Amino acid sequence: MEKNTNNIVLRFMTCGSVDDGKSTVIGRLLFDTKTILTDTLSQIEKTSKKKGMTEVDLSLITDGLQAEREQGITIDVAYRYFSTGKRKYIIADAPGHEQYTRNMVTAASTAQLAIILIDARKGILTQTKRHTYLAKLLGIKHVIVAVNKMDLIQYDEEKYKSICENYKEFEKNILPLNSPININFLPISALKGDMIVDRGNSMDWYKGATLLQLLEDLDTSEDIKESSLRFPVQYVCRPRESANKELHDFRAFMGRIESGLLKVNDKVKVLPSGHESSIKEIRIGEQLIKEAISEQSVTVSLVDEIDVSRGDMLVHHDDSVGAIKNFTAMVCWFAEESLSPNRTYLIMHTTQTSKAKISSINYKVNIQTLDSELVNELKTNDIANISFKLAQPLIVDSYNKNRSTGAFIIIDESTFHTVGAGMIQLLD
Amino acid sequence: MKKLLSHLDWLESEAIHIMREVAGQCSNPVLLFSGGKDSLCLLRVAEKAFRPGRFPFPMMHIDTGHNYPEVINFRDKKINDLGERLIVASLEDSMKKGSIVLKSNDEPRNKYQSITLLEAIEEHDFDCCIGGARRDEEKARAKERIMSFRDEFGQWDPKNQRPELWDLYNAKVHKGENIRAFPISNWTEMDVWQYIEREKLELPNIYFAHQREIVRRDNSIVPVTNVTPVRENELVEKIMVRFRTVGDITCTAPVESDADTVEKIILETASTSISERGATRLDDQVSEASMEQRKKEGYF
Ligand SMILES: Nc1nc2c(ncn2[C@@H]2O[C@H](COP(=O)(O)OP(=O)(O)OP(=O)(O)O)[C@@H](O)[C@H]2O)c(=O)[nH]1
Ligand SMILES: [Mg+2]
Numbered sequence: 001m002e003k004n005t006n007n008i009v010l011r012f013m014t015c016g017s018v019d020d021g022k023s024t025v026i027g028r029l030l031f032d033t034k035t036i037l038t039d040t041l042s043q044i045e046k047t048s049k050k051k052g053m054t055e056v057d058l059s060l061i062t063d064g065l066q067a068e069r070e071q072g073i074t075i076d077v078a079y080r081y082f083s084t085g086k087r088k089y090i091i092a093d094a095p096g097h098e099q100y101t102r103n104m105v106t107a108a109s110t111a112q113l114a115i116i117l118i119d120a121r122k123g124i125l126t127q128t129k130r131h132t133y134l135a136k137l138l139g140i141k142h143v144i145v146a147v148n149k150m151d152l153i154q155y156d157e158e159k160y161k162s163i164c165e166n167y168k169e170f171e172k173n174i175l176p177l178n179s180p181i182n183i184n185f186l187p188i189s190a191l192k193g194d195m196i197v198d199r200g201n202s203m204d205w206y207k208g209a210t211l212l213q214l215l216e217d218l219d220t221s222e223d224i225k226e227s228s229l230r231f232p233v234q235y236v237c238r239p240r241e242s243a244n245k246e247l248h249d250f251r252a253f254m255g256r257i258e259s260g261l262l263k264v265n266d267k268v269k270v271l272p273s274g275h276e277s278s279i280k281e282i283r284i285g286e287q288l289i290k291e292a293i294s295e296q297s298v299t300v301s302l303v304d305e306i307d308v309s310r311g312d313m314l315v316h317h318d319d320s321v322g323a324i325k326n327f328t329a330m331v332c333w334f335a336e337e338s339l340s341p342n343r344t345y346l347i348m349h350t351t352q353t354s355k356a357k358i359s360s361i362n363y364k365v366n367i368q369t370l371d372s373e374l375v376n377e378l379k380t381n382d383i384a385n386i387s388f389k390l391a392q393p394l395i396v397d398s399y400n401k402n403r404s405t406g407a408f409i410i411i412d413e414s415t416f417h418t419v420g421a422g423m424i425q426l427l428d
Numbered sequence: 429m430k431k432l433l434s435h436l437d438w439l440e441s442e443a444i445h446i447m448r449e450v451a452g453q454c455s456n457p458v459l460l461f462s463g464g465k466d467s468l469c470l471l472r473v474a475e476k477a478f479r480p481g482r483f484p485f486p487m488m489h490i491d492t493g494h495n496y497p498e499v500i501n502f503r504d505k506k507i508n509d510l511g512e513r514l515i516v517a518s519l520e521d522s523m524k525k526g527s528i529v530l531k532s533n534d535e536p537r538n539k540y541q542s543i544t545l546l547e548a549i550e551e552h553d554f555d556c557c558i559g560g561a562r563r564d565e566e567k568a569r570a571k572e573r574i575m576s577f578r579d580e581f582g583q584w585d586p587k588n589q590r591p592e593l594w595d596l597y598n599a600k601v602h603k604g605e606n607i608r609a610f611p612i613s614n615w616t617e618m619d620v621w622q623y624i625e626r627e628k629l630e631l632p633n634i635y636f637a638h639q640r641e642i643v644r645r646d647n648s649i650v651p652v653t654n655v656t657p658v659r660e661n662e663l664v665e666k667i668m669v670r671f672r673t674v675g676d677i678t679c680t681a682p683v684e685s686d687a688d689t690v691e692k693i694i695l696e697t698a699s700t701s702i703s704e705r706g707a708t709r710l711d712d713q714v715s716e717a718s719m720e721q722r723k724k725e726g727y728f
Contacts, residue, residue, distance in 0.1 A: 007435040037700065064567025065586050066720060075587060078570045079563045081616050088435040090614055102591050109593035221432075234448040239481035247480055254477070256445045285476035293431050297444035297477070310452050334591050348596050351452060409596045416600035418590045 007088040010215065013107040015135065016117035017127035018096040021148040023074055024190040025117060026093050027058025029212065032197035035082040036061060055191070062093040075100055077107045086216055096127060101381040102334040104131065105421065108138040109407070112220055115144045115211070120153045120187070123163050124170065130367050133174050136181060137330060137383070137423065139403050141223050143183045144214055151189040155202045160187045174370065184214055228321070229260030229268070230397070230405050231314040232350035237299060252281075252301040253308055255351070258404035260316075262300070263291040270306060271313045271395045272323035277304040311352040313395045313405075323393030327424050328362070330399075331378070331386045335412065335419035339378035345419070347390065349408040354392035356410075361386050378420075386422070399423035436623055443470075443611035444477040445595060446574060450556050450609050451477075451484040453599040457556040457609075460545075460728065461487035461514070463503035464674045465631055466560030469612060469620055471510065472627050485558070486513040490545050492537040492676040493520050494655050499674050502632040517548035534655065536678040542726035546582045549606055556599060556607040559728045564616040568720035574613050580604040582726025608728065617672075618697050625690045637670045637688040648681045 014022035030036050036044075040061070047069065048057040062078040063069055074095040082089050092107035108114065114135040118128055135143060147163050150156075164185045171183065186195055187206055194200030197212045209217065235254040239247045262268075262282065269276045280301045282289050292298045300314070308314075315321055333339050341358040362385040363372040378384055399406030410420035433441060450457050459474065461467045474483050487507055507514040519537055522528040522544045530540075549557065563570045568586070575597040577590050590598055599607045612620070624631065641652040643662040649669065650656055655677050658664055669682035670693070687693045719727075 008432050009435050009438045062567075062570070064570050064720075067587060076571050076589060078567075079614065080570065081564050081614070083435075083616075083618070088619075106591045106593055110595075234445070235452045235478075235484075237478065237481040250480060254448055256441065285479045293433070295433055295438065295441055297441040297448070348598060350596075351449075403594065407594045407596065409591075409593055409598060411598055411600060416598070416602065418592070418598045421591065421593045 007083055007086065009090060010087045010113065010218065010220065011090045011092070011111050012113040012115060012215065013092040013094050013111040014115045014117060015094050015104060015108070015131040016096055017119070017122075017125045017131075018073065020096060020117035020119045020122075021059075021190045022096060022115075022117050023059035023062045023093050024057075025115065025146065025148065025188070025196065025211075026080060026091055027061040028190045028193055028196045029091075030061060030080060030082055031058060032193060033082050033084065033212070058190070073097060076103050084212075084216060089215065098127065098381065101130075101134075102332065105134060105138065105332050105334075108135055108140060109421070111135075111138075111140055112223060113142040113144065113215070113218060114140045115146055117146050117148050118163060118167070120147050120149045120156075120159060120163065124166050126368055128167075129170060129174070129370065132171060133365075133367070133370060134383075136174060139399060139423070141181055142218060142220070143181050144211065145183060145185045146211060147185070147187045148190050150187045150194060150203065151192050155187070155189075155194075157187075157203075157205045160206075184208075186211060186214070227260055228319055228397075228402075229262055229266075229314070229316045230258040230350075230395075230402065231255050231262060231268075231300070232258060232352070232405075233308055233310055233312045233314065234351050236309055250301070251305075252283075252299045253314070254297075254299045255314075256297045257292050257294050258350070259294050259402055261291060261293055262298075262314075267317040268302075268314045269317045269319070270308050271315060271321070272393050273307065273312070275304075275306040276317050277302040277306055279303075311350075313350065315395070321395060321397065323395050325390045325393050326359070326388065327390075327394075327396060327426065328385060328387045329408070329422035329424045331384055331410070331420050331422040333378040333380065333382045333384070333420045335417060336380055337412075337419075339382075339420065341376070344413060346411040346413055347388065347394075347408050347422075348411060349394050349396065350405060352392065352394055353411075354390045354394060355413075356391070357389045359387040359389045385425075388422075396424050396426070398426040400425075436619065436626060439612070439615055439619055440473060440476065440623070442595075442614065443473040446597065446609060446611040447474060447477045447558065449575075449597050450558055450599065450607075453597070454556040454607065456552070456554050457485040457558060458488045458515070458552065458554045459483070459485050459558040460560070461489055461503065461507075462560075462675065463489070463499040463506070463632060464560070465620055465624065465635060466562065466612060468506070468629055468631060469615070469623055470558065470560045471506065472623075472629055473611060475510070483510075483512050486515055488515040488517060488548060488557075490541045490548070491516050491518040491520075492541060493518060494537060494677040496632070496634055496674065496677065498634055499632045502630075506630075515548070515552070517544050519544050522547060534678070536676065538676050538679045539722055539725075539727075541676075541728075542582065542722065545728070546726050549582070550604075554606065555601055556609055557728075558609045558611065560612055561610050561728055562615050562617075562620070563613050566719045568723055572610070572613070572723070574610055575599050576608045576610070577601070578606040578608060578726065582606065584608075584723045584726075586720065586724070618694070621690065621694045621697055625694060632674065634671045634674060634682075635693070637668050637685045637692075639666055640669050640682065641666050642669065642682070649684065651677070651682060653677050
């Protein structure tokens with residue numbers, strides 16, 4: 001473990017078909033970076049023995065639920081952490097089973113990079129295609145294709161190369177075509193530890209970087225293209241009752257900069273009302289700062305007394321973005337009950353919630369063939385293009401331009417369950 | 429090249445965002461506060477989230493009655509300095525009412541905390557409890573959502589969690605149901621100590637190396653106290669120890685250490701080979717799934 005305090009966070013996930021070795025890769029990364037401590041390891045050794053295994057089963061590091069250990073599969077996302085001195089990594093281990101696709105989507109929504117595992121014996125499977133599609137759909141910009149279990153094909157370079165070629169071939173045709181991704185390939189054995197942290201001695205023919213090296217060297221600086229200010233108001237601060245008389249008229253707006261840069265004296269407008277003012281102060285707690293950058297949670301006060309409440313959005317005064325009541329989005333449906341065009345749902349977007357009706361289900365993506373199909377309802381794990389009509393106007397951007405203001409979740413009005421998630425597509 | 433936040437700033441900003449979502453979405457939240465290091469980080473995050481205003485929630489301590497007096501004194505002083513409100517819900521009250529029946533008087537009380545917690549939630553009508561649990565602590569916690577739904581009986585259903593995408597947190601519940609919100613889910617023990625150092629947070633002094641009377645029992649160091657007395661044939665030693673977690677005396681063990689400053693603790697944390705719970709929680713070792721089980725029953 002490193003004690004650097006200036007690490008940059010990198011969030012990544014593993015995906016791929018059942019048993020391709022997603023959990024094992026993560027276990028191996030943690031093990032070889034000495035992140036697994038002895039007591040955890042001895043517990044895992046004990047459990048592996050109990051299951052009659054001769055080697056330590058590293059997938060047990062992330063498969064923490066009783067049901068997962070019984071069945072030897074991943075059911076829900078596990079989050080794990082390690083640091084190297086350069087980066088703090090937040091890893092999401094996603095399940096490969098089709099039945100748990102929604103949990104894979106959950107992991108993908110916050111990942112910057114996806115490691116797609118392929119079993120070297122099996123090559124590209126439907127689930128490999130599906131996860132590649134989902135990773136792209138969810139806006140992941142970096143993919144590492146790791147051909148795993150090389151030990152089981154005698155570390156055969158030719159087979160590795162042909163899997164890579166096949167992958168490149170089908171990836172070209174996977175929508176959304178307009179979101180180019182940066183792809184790296186490498187051969188690994190998660191079980192033996194080849195090319196994860198150490199190179200091992202079985203694949204001298206491979207001259208590229210190890211998995212850890214690829215992660216360490218990844219350049220994410222170009223990921224955020226959107227530079228327009230988006231500041232959704234989460235909470236209004238009115239410390240009226242405070243003993244401090246000076247604070248009697250203090251009113252400030254709390255939230256996180258979702259994109260762009262906010263500086264003191266910037267001219268801003270409040271949406272949807274359109275009222276304009278300028279920034280008087282920016283603070284974090286009691287400390288005043290001059291400017292706030294993307295992802296920073298701050299408290300902002302304005303020069304003028306204008307009406308602002310939770311759900312409003314601050315943008316720069318000359319921004320042309322407006323509030324809209326109709327949009328089209330790609331939706332992943334999670335619930336057991338099918339999506340019904342006759343019902344009203346709640347849409348939660350940034351800090352705003354609105355009632356919504358389905359105007360039309362335009363098409364469903366056949367996840368086997370990736371073709372479009374016409375349907376009238378959506379079932380669990382379906383992905384479809386849907387047009388919505390909202391009761392309240394929302395300030396939205398296209399998901400491919402802005403992951404925060406382009407995303408929403410769908411909530412069932414009566415059960416309050418999260419039943420779906422959507423990525424907005426605006427025509428520009 | 430875009431400016432990026434350092435990992436501590438990023439984690440802090442995420443935690444502030446989560447707390448403000450609780451404040452914005454829930455009608456009657458509470459922050460669970462033990463006086464321990466994780467909940468002290470939560471309080472600092474709450475200050476950054478809500479000052480110069482008041483916290484939009486009270487603090488609540490689930491008191492097992494088995495505490496180190498230093499921690500309780502520290503707890504009271506801290507809340508007083510902040511000028512915020514503390515609710516103490518105590519296991520002893522549940523025992524008087526008859527809702528907790530101990531098998532024996534020296535039985536570890538941690539698992540009974542859920543009962544008192546659920547009673548307090550009902551009494552005060554809380555719709556959300558903010559807790560300081562971290563995913564790196566334990567394998568069941570590693571699976572839990574940041575805003576974790578609990579049913580009327582406080583139960584967690586690990587196989588059927590609400591999907592939680594991006595940072596859109598669905599905190600909607602019906603009456604009687606409850607959200608547990610964990611703003612520092614993504615922090616590790618190291619992050620916590622680095623944050624304590626950076627923010628110059630004060631801690632109860634039992635976190636720092638000090639002389640203490642202990643006995644060695646089944647691979648653990650057990651402090652000698654009135655609720656954990658010496659057993660027959662045990663040898664009492666006086667050694668330098670510190671606590672990595674604080675909680676109910678009967679299930680929290682210290683580790684041998686000379687680290688008497690935050691800086692030294694960070695160095696020790698960087699080179700330790702034993703996890704926080706493995707070293708110090710006598711209650712998690714009982715069975716491999718004990719945390720998952722406790723969470724299913726309403727635990728934090
Ligand atoms: N021989 C060999 N076996 C491997 C390798 N990687 C993983 N395995 C084995 O493959 C099996 C499945 O591994 P997991 O890591 O659980 O697979 P997974 O992709 O996480 O599976 P799900 O999460 O259930 O989709 C286990 O028995 C592993 O030990 C490898 O590189 N070589
Ligand atoms: Mg797995």
